[in-house]
Amino acid sequence: MNGGIEIRRKIDQTERPMTRSILTALGVLMLVGATGTSAEPPWKPEAPPAIASAPSPSAYESLSPGNKRIATALFEAQKTLTAATPTPSLTLDQIARERRSGKSWGDIFQSMKSQGLIQAETLGQVLGRYDRARHSRS
Numbered sequence: 001m002n003g004g005i006e007i008r009r010k011i012d013q014t015e016r017p018m019t020r021s022i023l024t025a026l027g028v029l030m031l032v033g034a035t036g037t038s039a040e041p042p043w044k045p046e047a048p049p050a051i052a053s054a055p056s057p058s059a060y061e062s063l064s065p066g067n068k069r070i071a072t073a074l075f076e077a078q079k080t081l082t083a084a085t086p087t088p089s090l091t092l093d094q095i096a097r098e099r100r101s102g103k104s105w106g107d108i109f110q111s112m113k114s115q116g117l118i119q120a121e122t123l124g125q126v127l128g129r130y131d132r133a134r135h136s137r138s
Helices: 002-039 065-080 092-100 105-114 123-137
Strands: none
Touching (some): 092 105, 105 123
16 A cells, blocks of 8 residues: 555656646746737728829719619609709719718708708608609610
8 A cells, every 4th residue: 555655656746846837837928928918019000002093982972772772863853843943952972972971861851851852752752753763764
């Protein structure tokens, strides 16, 4: 029985220094890693290079196809107004800029309606008339 205790002591004596070395090495790596990351300045993205030859797209051109459809429907809806309307009509780009500024299509429609630019009761009517007219043209 004494032989088993002696073997166990020998194993404990060889394992302890190895465990201490491993733990010490891990501690040093963690310390170096922690100080190495904080010593670097924060990453700052570089500004994209300016391309002088490419003009920026118009507000209308930057819209999605679905949004272009709605902008065009609103634009064409104001063409049906009479010449007696004192308020000048909006361009496609002006309508698109309103949308790009964060306004909903409903808000843009209500604004145009309150200015007397559109006679339809709802945005749905504007889109329905536009879609029917577009379908009959093709």
